[in-house]
Amino acid sequence: MYTQAMDTMRDEGGDKPALRTAEEAQLQQRFDNRIDAGDFIEAKDWMPENYRKTLLRQISQHAHSEIVGMLPEGNWITRAPTLKRKAILLAKVQDEGGHGLYLYAAAETLGSSRDQMLDALHTGKAKYSSIFNYPTLTWADVGAIGWLVDGAAIMNQVPICRCSFAPYARAMVRICREESFHQRQGFDSLLVMMKQGTDAQRAMVQEAVNRWWWPCLMMFGPPDDQSPNSAQGMRWGIKRVSNDTLRQKFVDAAVQQAEVLGVTFPDPDLRWNEANQHWDYGTIDWSEFWRVVGGDGPCNRERLADRVKAWEDGEWVREAALAHARKSELKEAA
Amino acid sequence: MWEVFVRTKAGLDHKHCGSLHAADPKMAVQMARDVYTRRQEGSSVWVVRSDQIVASDPNDKDMYFDPAEDKVYRHPTFYKLPDSVDHM
Ligand SMILES: [Fe+2]
Ligand SMILES: [Fe+2]
Numbered sequence: 001m002y003t004q005a006m007d008t009m010r011d012e013g014g015d016k017p018a019l020r021t022a023e024e025a026q027l028q029q030r031f032d033n034r035i036d037a038g039d040f041i042e043a044k045d046w047m048p049e050n051y052r053k054t055l056l057r058q059i060s061q062h063a064h065s066e067i068v069g070m071l072p073e074g075n076w077i078t079r080a081p082t083l084k085r086k087a088i089l090l091a092k093v094q095d096e097g098g099h100g101l102y103l104y105a106a107a108e109t110l111g112s113s114r115d116q117m118l119d120a121l122h123t124g125k126a127k128y129s130s131i132f133n134y135p136t137l138t139w140a141d142v143g144a145i146g147w148l149v150d151g152a153a154i155m156n157q158v159p160i161c162r163c164s165f166a167p168y169a170r171a172m173v174r175i176c177r178e179e180s181f182h183q184r185q186g187f188d189s190l191l192v193m194m195k196q197g198t199d200a201q202r203a204m205v206q207e208a209v210n211r212w213w214w215p216c217l218m219m220f221g222p223p224d225d226q227s228p229n230s231a232q233g234m235r236w237g238i239k240r241v242s243n244d245t246l247r248q249k250f251v252d253a254a255v256q257q258a259e260v261l262g263v264t265f266p267d268p269d270l271r272w273n274e275a276n277q278h279w280d281y282g283t284i285d286w287s288e289f290w291r292v293v294g295g296d297g298p299c300n301r302e303r304l305a306d307r308v309k310a311w312e313d314g315e316w317v318r319e320a321a322l323a324h325a326r327k328s329e330l331k332e333a334a
Numbered sequence: 335m336w337e338v339f340v341r342t343k344a345g346l347d348h349k350h351c352g353s354l355h356a357a358d359p360k361m362a363v364q365m366a367r368d369v370y371t372r373r374q375e376g377s378s379v380w381v382v383r384s385d386q387i388v389a390s391d392p393n394d395k396d397m398y399f400d401p402a403e404d405k406v407y408r409h410p411t412f413y414k415l416p417d418s419v420d421h422m
Pocket of ligand 1: 095099
């Protein structure tokens, strides 16, 4: 089954002849069997070209998201209300940088260099998660990101720990272990404001939740009936759970947590469905999603400009490190 | 590019945990600490240049490792001893 869908993609790409050698067909068969058996694929194993391409795109975009994701929160490090919150936020943002690194390393095993990937990001060719194109206007946004954005990310990422491509799965295991702290610190920060804060602080929390709720639901991607590549990802064992299933799981968990916090979600259609034992939610504005993905969100230009500036400002540091390494090597040789 | 190995605590093996980019060995060790042991995951790190690692061929995996498959007598469970001494 994978073969058929892949051939379609290959034809679309038009980069390879549809005809295969007998040897290739045999390799393909062995690969399919391994996927069916729930085996892991390692970087040096044979894999279909489209499997490699799909993974490379997904992992590098995931890496870019971690890195760009440092920006909205990094914005608040110098203005965190207490030393404790500042230390926590620093640690969280540092974690995200680490996540980006694990993922770039996993993508590199597929044969793309770090420089190529960064170039794709900086020239706007590669995408990153739409969520990071929204602004962090108040301190409550930092808590809301931890609770909701990292919460949604965890929902998305846990199934990838069982991804058929082993280097990606291993990176994901490490990342998921660290994400839990991110979500909890966010919730904790909001809880303090809701329980011990002033009316103004409580209103600030509610206002932040209002802004982040819908973009968070969009993080799970288009509805199942509008994600044609999802089925392929499922067959390959890259994707394990569908977008809508994950989104529902997130909504169900978040509604309960919101009650503890004492905030509401900006959705008049949000109500308990006795029949299917889930929370029904309103219609998501997918035109907004596509606009933001397409580059026209509130902060797309700013985020990209910040990344490019950071890369260019760091140029002399990278050069100096390499020059130092060359010099030390020469000294040792002498 | 460097491969990173971490010993999680004294007495255990160093285990491969990932890779990173660094200009020289000293920087690689520092980066390994910052990236892979932020929560006291290790008490020692090794870094090895990725291109210095020699690996077995993944395509020969079956041919290469299966000869050990039928050598069941290499396992202690192969030997069924009288009950009175079977826990030896
Ligand atoms: Fe992360
Ligand atoms: Fe996170």
